[in-house]
Amino acid sequence: MSRFAHPAGDRHAEMLPQERPPLAPADLNRINPAIWPRTSTRTDGALTVGGVDVRDLAREYGTPLYVLDEDDVRSRMRDYATAFAGSEVHYAGKAFLCKEIVRWLEAEGLGLDVASNGELAVALSVGFPAERITMHGNNKSVAELTRALEAGVGHIVVDSYDEIARLGYLAEQHGKRPKVMIRVTTGVEAHTHEFIATAHDDQKFGLSLNTGAAAEAVRRILALPQLELVGLHSHIGSQIVDTAGFEVAARRLTALLVQIKDEHGVVLPELDLGGGYGIAYVEGDEAPDIKQLADSLREIVAKVCVDAGLPVPRLTVEPGRTVVGPGGITLYEVGTIKDVEGLRTYVSIDGGMSDNVRTALYGAEYTAALVSRASDAEPMLSRLVGKHCESGDIIVRDFHLPADLAPGDLIAVAATGAYCRSLASNYNYLPRPAVVAVSNGASRVIMQGETEDDLLRGQL
Ligand SMILES: *Cc1c(COP(=O)(O)O)cnc(C)c1O
Numbered sequence: 001m002s003r004f005a006h007p008a009g010d011r012h013a014e015m016l017p018q019e020r021p022p023l024a025p026a027d028l029n030r031i032n033p034a035i036w037p038r039t040s041t042r043t044d045g046a047l048t049v050g051g052v053d054v055r056d057l058a059r060e061y062g063t064p065l066y067v068l069d070e071d072d073v074r075s076r077m078r079d080y081a082t083a084f085a086g087s088e089v090h091y092a093g094k095a096f097l098c099k100e101i102v103r104w105l106e107a108e109g110l111g112l113d114v115a116s117n118g119e120l121a122v123a124l125s126v127g128f129p130a131e132r133i134t135m136h137g138n139n140k141s142v143a144e145l146t147r148a149l150e151a152g153v154g155h156i157v158v159d160s161y162d163e164i165a166r167l168g169y170l171a172e173q174h175g176k177r178p179k180v181m182i183r184v185t186t187g188v189e190a191h192t193h194e195f196i197a198t199a200h201d202d203q204k205f206g207l208s209l210n211t212g213a214a215a216e217a218v219r220r221i222l223a224l225p226q227l228e229l230v231g232l233h234s235h236i237g238s239q240i241v242d243t244a245g246f247e248v249a250a251r252r253l254t255a256l257l258v259q260i261k262d263e264h265g266v267v268l269p270e271l272d273l274g275g276g277y278g279i280a281y282v283e284g285d286e287a288p289d290i291k292q293l294a295d296s297l298r299e300i301v302a303k304v305c306v307d308a309g310l311p312v313p314r315l316t317v318e319p320g321r322t323v324v325g326p327g328g329i330t331l332y333e334v335g336t337i338k339d340v341e342g343l344r345t346y347v348s349i350d351g352g353m354s355d356n357v358r359t360a361l362y363g364a365e366y367t368a369a370l371v372s373r374a375s376d377a378e379p380m381l382s383r384l385v386g387k388h389c390e391s392g393d394i395i396v397r398d399f400h401l402p403a404d405l406a407p408g409d410l411i412a413v414a415a416t417g418a419y420c421r422s423l424a425s426n427y428n429y430l431p432r433p434a435v436v437a438v439s440n441g442a443s444r445v446i447m448q449g450e451t452e453d454d455l456l457r458g459q460l
Contacts, residue, residue: 023379023400024379025375025376025377025378025379025402026376027379027400028369028370028375028379028400028401028402029042029045029369029370029374029375031047031369032283032367034280034285034287035280035281035282035283035285035326035367035414035415036049036326036329036367036414036415037049037050037069037072037326037327037328037329037414038069038071038072038075038326038327039051039069039071039072039438040069040329042374045373045374046371046372046373046374047369047371047372047412049067049069049329049438050067050069050070050071050437050438050439050440050441050442050443051438051439051440051441051442052438052441052442052443054067054331054371054372054410054412055372055410056443057331057436057438057443058331058333058372058410060443061434061436061443061445061449062434062449063331063332063333063349063350063351063410063433064330064331064332064333064349064350064351064355064433065330065331065433065434065436065449066328066329066330066331066355066416066417066420066421066433066434066435066436066447067328067329067330067331067412067435067436067438067443068324068327068328068417068435068436068437068438068446069327069328069329069438069439070104070327070437070438070439071439071440072326072327073101073104073323073324073327073328073417074104074107074108076290076322076323076324076326076327077091077104077105077108077110077323078108079290079291080110080290080294080317080319080323081108081109081110082291083290083291083293083294083295084294084298084315084317087294087298087314087315087316087317088111088314088315088316088317089110089111089316089317089318089319090110090111090112090113090132090134090272090316090317090318091105091110091111091112091113091318091319091320091323092113092275092318092319092320093112093113093114093115093119093122093123093320094113094115094119094320094419094422095320095321095323095324095325095417095418095419095422096324096328096417096418096419096420096421096422097114097119097122097123097422098122098435098446098447099122099125099126099446100437100446100447101324101446102122102123102126102128103126105128106126106128106129110132111132111133111134111154111316112128112132112133112134113133113134113135113136113318113320114133114134114135114136115135115136115137116137116144117141117143117144117147120133120135120144120147120148120151120153124151130151130152130153130154131152131153131154132154133151133153133154133155134153134154134155134156134157134181134272134316134318135148135153135155135156135157136157136159136183137159138159138160138183138204138205138206139159140156140159140163142166142170145163145166145167145170146170146174148178149170149171149174149176149178150174152176153178154179155178155179155180155181155230156178156179156180156181157180157181157182157183157233157272158180158181158182158183158217158221159183159205159206159207160207161207161213161216161217161220164217164220164221164224164227165220167180167227168224168226168227171224171226171227172226176226177225177226177227177228178227178228179228179230180221180227180228180229180230181229181230181231181232181233181270181272182207182214182217182218182221182229182231182232182233183205183206183207183233183234183235184206184207184208184209184214184232184233184234184253184256185199185201185203185205185206185207185208185209185210185214185234186209186234186236186248186249186252186253187199187201187208187209187210187252188234188236188245188248188249188252189236189237189245190236190237190240190242190244190245190246190276191237191238191239191240192239192240192241192242192278193241193242195236195237195240195242195244195245195248197245197248205235206234209252209253209256214232214256215256215259215260215263218256218260218264219264222264222266229266229268230268230269230270231268231269231270231271231272231313231314231316232253232256232257232268232270232271232272233272233274233316234249234253234272234273234274235273235274235275235276235318236249236274236276237276238275238276238278238321239276239278239279239321240276240277240278240288241277241278241286241287241288242288243288243293243296243297243300246273246297246300247300247304249273250271250273250300250301250304251304253271254271254304254305254307254308254310255308257271257305257308257310257313258308258309258310261310267310267311268313269311269313269314270313270314270315270316271301271313271314271315271316272315272316272317272318273297273301273315273316273317273318274317274318275317275318275319275320275321275322276321277293277319277321277322278321278322279321279322279325279326279415279418280326280415281364281365281366281367281414281415282365282366282367283367287322287326288322290322294317297315297317298315301313301315320418320419321418321419323418324417324418325415325416325417325418325419326415326417327417328415328416328417328418328420329412329413329414329415329416329417330351330355330356330412330413330416330420330433331371331410331411331412332349332350332351332410332411332412332413333349333350333408333409333410333411334347334348334349334405334406334407334408334409334410334411335348335349335350335387335407336348336407337405337406337407344381344382344383344398345380345381345382345383345401345405346382346383346385347382347383347384347385347401347405347411348385348386348387349384349385349386349387349395349411350387351386351387351395351430351433352385352386352387352388352393352395352430353386353388353390353392353393353394353395353425353427354386354388354424354425354426354427354428354430354432355420355421355424355430355432355433356395356413356416356420356423356424357420357423357424357425358419358420358423359394359395359396359397360390360392360393360394361423363397365396365397366395366396366413366414366415366416367396367399367413367414367415368384368395368396368399368401368411368412368413368414369401369411369412369414370401370402370405370409370410370411371410371411371412372409372410373409375402375404375405376402377402377403377404377405378402378403379400379401379402379403380400380401380402380403380405381398381400382396382398382399382400382401382405383396383397383398383399384396384399384411384413387428387430388427388428388430389428395413396413421433421435421447426450426455429455431449431450431451431452431454431455432449432450433449434447434448434449435447
């Protein structure tokens with residue numbers, strides 16, 4: 001089975017608010033387990049995650065606050081390790097990285113992708129084994145390549161001719177022979193249900209299959225004895241719920257593997273299909289099951305290689321969002337509530353695009369709820385907005401909150417574990433919020449919130 005079943009149909013949020021099925025007050029109190037962290041429940045009306053009441057979290061740590069359900073995240077790490085046993089799972093650190101996450105990865109047996117010296121430093125600072133790290137990036141600096149070589153990272157994914165020459169020179173200087181993969185642009189681009197098989201080559205990542213650049217990169221690497229070419233890499237998109245695009249990409253990569261074998265007599269032993277698997281952000285979103293995904297991807301790779309007369313390479317996958325996304329929520333306190341007559345109610349919270357830029361950046365959708373109490377008030381069409389000086393500072397564009405919402409209430413936004421803290425900024429000099437892990441009724445800070453001193457540090 002190479003496709004995940006999905007309704008051909010619409011996403012909830014593509015409907016205008018007035019076209020949606022009418023909501024009852026009880027719907028607003030519902031904590032959908034497909035969207036919220038695995039340990040979420042409503043107890044006495046308030047949301048509890050990891051056995052900790054969010055009102056206690058807000059009291060102890062303040063708001064805004066990133067809350068990570070440790071059991072949720074670690075169970076997803078374990079699910080990947082189990083489902084992909086015999087293959088490699090490299091968590092894409094850009095989704096969210098800190099020392100504690102690295103410790104969890106190590107304990108659960110996953111590898112790690114980094115894309116800068118900063119990300120590499122986080123991993124090395126807690127003794128993560130360098131051979132389980134892959135370094136990515138379309139413009140790795142000499143300092144980054146040098147650090148990667150010195151640390152002895154497991155793989156470096158090269159992304160340009162310049163980099164091949166640069167890495168060859170540095171490897172020789174340092175007396176190293178790194179394992180390298182080539183980032184190949186396959187012409188496949190996928191998002192949610194859709195993929196296109198003829199994506200243009202007009203983008204910064206990778207070496208094109210279509211133009212012959214990937215094959216030329218192979219020639220250049222094989223000509224450098226100080227580089228060990230071990231495989232091909234491709235990453236086709238994000239928030240993908242269907243494996244059809246991976247199948248086309250795998251087929252195209254395999255055709256290149258055949259070409260390499262014919263031209264150079266070399267059989268590359270590894271194939272990295274990247275990440276990009278989707279999670280549920282709003283009602284009706286689908287999220288691929290990890291076990292099914294693993295079976296499907298492995299079946300695809302085995303099939304295309306057998307068809308091509310090649311041995312099946314070692315498969316690597318690079319999930320980011322699916323590992324940390326669903327286990328995270330962001331907790332905010334309601335400040336001002338502004339009813340714009342006849343339109344909607346603007347609910348302002350004490351954070352915004354500085355702690356979650358995804359809605360402003362690319363129209364992401366989220367589920368949010370009143371979580372400090374249950375309410376049986378009527379649904380009120382709302383827009384959740386931040387406190388920044390931008391009218392695009394929106395967290396949730398259209399959703400319903402109970403009409404008795406009041407300043408001081410707590411609102412949580414679900415599925416914010418990925419690409420929120422990692423993309424956070426200090427816009428308007430807001431300090432970036434703390435990240436707190438919750439598990440078994442206890443909470444602890446895994447990343448401190450910034451203070452005013454942090455904001456002023458380094459200014460002359
Ligand atoms: C971003 C990225 C990933 C992870 O993507 P997710 O959508 O978070 O799963 C994996 N590999 C590469 C090369 C990436 O750039």
